[in-house]
Amino acid sequence: MGRLAKEMDDHRREFGQGWIxxxxxVILGAVGxxxxxxxxxxxxxxxxxxxxxxxxxxxRIALHVVLIAAFATGVISVALRHSKxxxxxxxxxxxxxxxMGGSRASSRMExxxxxxxxxxxxxxxxxxxxxxxxxxxxxFKKRDQPIFRDEFREDLFYxxxxxxxxQSLTYMSLTPALTVVAxxxxxxxxxxxxxxxxxxxxxxxxxxxxxxVQYWFHRAFHEIPWLWRFHAVHHSAKTMxxxxxxxxxxxxxxxxxxxxxxxxxxxxxxxxxLYAYIFFVYLISVFVHSNLRFNFGIWEHIIATPRFHHWHxxxxxxxxxxxxxxxxxxxxxxxxxHHLPKDQWPEGYGIAGHPVPKxxxxxxxxPFRRDKKKRGS
Numbered sequence: 594m595g596r597l598a599k600e601m602d603d604h605r606r607e608f609g610q611g612w613i614x615x616x617x618x619v620i621l622g623a624v625g626x627x628x629x630x631x632x633x634x635x636x637x638x639x640x641x642x643x644x645x646x647x648x649x650x651x652x653r654i655a656l657h658v659v660l661i662a663a664f665a666t667g668v669i670s671v672a673l674r675h676s677k678x679x680x681x682x683x684x685x686x687x688x689x690x691x692x693m694g695g696s697r698a699s700s701r702m703e704x705x706x707x708x709x710x711x712x713x714x715x716x717x718x719x720x721x722x723x724x725x726x727x728x729x730x731x732x733f734k735k736r737d738q739p740i741f742r743d744e745f746r747e748d749l750f751y752x753x754x755x756x757x758x759x760q761s762l763t764y765m766s767l768t769p770a771l772t773v774v775a776x777x778x779x780x781x782x783x784x785x786x787x788x789x790x791x792x793x794x795x796x797x798x799x800x801x802x803x804x805x806v807q808y809w810f811h812r813a814f815h816e817i818p819w820l821w822r823f824h825a826v827h828h829s830a831k832t833m834x835x836x837x838x839x840x841x842x843x844x845x846x847x848x849x850x851x852x853x854x855x856x857x858x859x860x861x862x863x864x865x866x867l868y869a870y871i872f873f874v875y876l877i878s879v880f881v882h883s884n885l886r887f888n889f890g891i892w893e894h895i896i897a898t899p900r901f902h903h904w905h906x907x908x909x910x911x912x913x914x915x916x917x918x919x920x921x922x923x924x925x926x927x928x929x930x931h932h933l934p935k936d937q938w939p940e941g942y943g944i945a946g947h948p949v950p951k952x953x954x955x956x957x958x959x960p961f962r963r964d965k966k967k968r969g970s
Contacts, residue, residue, distance in 0.1 A: 596678050600612075600615070601746065602741075606739070610673060611670040611672070611673030611679070611680065612670075614666040614669040614670040614673065615667070615674060615680050615682075616679060616741065617683075618663050618669075618679065618682070619683045619686070621663035621666065622660075622663040622686030622690075624659055624663075624720075625663055626686045627712055628716070629656065629698050630693070630712065631712055632652070632653075632700070633700060633702075634700070634701065635700055635702070636706045636709065637702065637708075637710060638709065638711075639714075640709065640711045641760075643714075647713075653697070656695065657695070660690060660696070663683050663684075663687045664684060664687045666680075667679075667681070667683035668684070710758065711756045711757055711760065714757075714759050715752065715757060718752065722879055726835035726879060726880075726883055729885065730835060733887065734884050734885070734886065735886035735899075736833075738834070742834070743832065744832065747951065748837055750953050751840045751841065751953065755846060762843075762846060766846075767854060767858070769855065770857070773859050774859055783861065792863065792869075795863060796873075798860075799856070799857055799862055799870045800921070802856040803856055803874075803919075804919050804921050804924060805924060806855065806856055807849070808919075808925070810849060812914075812917050812928075812930070822959065822960035823845045825959070826842040826845075826949055827841045829944060830943065831942050832942065833899075833942055835883045837882045838881070838882035842960065874919070877919070878919070880899065881899055881902035882899070887899065888900065894923070894926075896922070897919055897922060900933070901933055903942070904932055904938075904939055905917070906939070906942045906943075907940070907942060908941040908943050911932060912932065912939055914930065915930050915931065915932035916930065916932055917930055
């Protein structure tokens with residue numbers, strides 16, 4: 594794995610040297626292998642709520658094409674590149690998927706299971722968001738940085754973990770809100786009134802009340818030292834792009850979702866408004882971390898943009914403890930934490946001194962260590 598990681602991080606990526614084809618082989622091979630496993634163990638590796646929407650016939654055709662492409666690009670990389678690690682890794686994954694049945698694989702599970710992992714959810718997320726944001730970032734990038742920049746694999750692994758454990762994370766996140774709803778039946782009249790509003794108004798209200806709760810939650814994780822230890826993992830990213838926002842400690846993920854879903858469910862908004870907001874915040878959380886150079890003018894004071902949130906991640910002293918809002922900068926203005934100097938961007942990102950170690954496991958245990966370093970100024 595060490596040699597593979599070294600090859601993936603190699604900065605010699607000129608066309609014709611086999612690195613591009615090797616990475617394509619590894620990525621396609623991993624997608625092909627994961628899809629084959631989903632076909633073999635659908636009840637265990639796919640999200641129950643979306644399982645019935647898949648057209649398995651189209652999935653098999655796509656898988657067949659992916660495996661062929663992974664093998665072909667692997668062969669090209671082996672032929673062109675001095676180090677054969679990338680090419681052979683892709684080819685081995687193709688062979689493993691083929692031995693398992695490949696596009697003809699059928700389920701080996703009997704009966705349903707109450708526990709599942711979101712391997713399909715991870716793949717769909719990465720493909721969907723990657724297809725949207727990677728081309729946009731290449732065309733309108735603020736900083737000239739490669740797609741597979743330093744610590745990209747680390748952030749992708751965070752994405753993988755939160756997607757894989759989507760069932761348990763959702764359960765732990767929604768339980769507090771649903772418990773409050775069950776214990777406050779006396780609010781049913783109020784909830785009916787809220788649900789009777791136009792859906793667009795409900796959507797905007799969800800945005801505001803969720804952002805208000807999120808603001809104070811976020812601020813607490815900055816200003817209370819033992820909570821900062823968890824949030825420091827998110828701020829340890831030294832590069833901003835579409836995948837950087839996924840770097841977040843599991844403890845913070847659970848607590849953040851538990852607190853921010855509370856207004857949505859307790860106030861009684863209709864499901865269409867809830868689902869619309871969930872999809873919206875799913876995209877906006879990626880957008881505000883993305884490597885885009887746009888200046889939105891007056892809109893930057895109305896809605897959160899990449900420049901607004903990049904200042905929250907800035908390494909400069911004036912970027913510490915500012916811009917907590919996810920949607921409405923006016924909330925930061927109200928509580929005197931707004932910072933958006935005209936036409937300026939941070940010089941860098943991360944935490945002064947960079948105290949958070951690299952690697953998902955070490956970052957997971959970082960908040961629990963006794964010899965914590967205080968946040969740099």
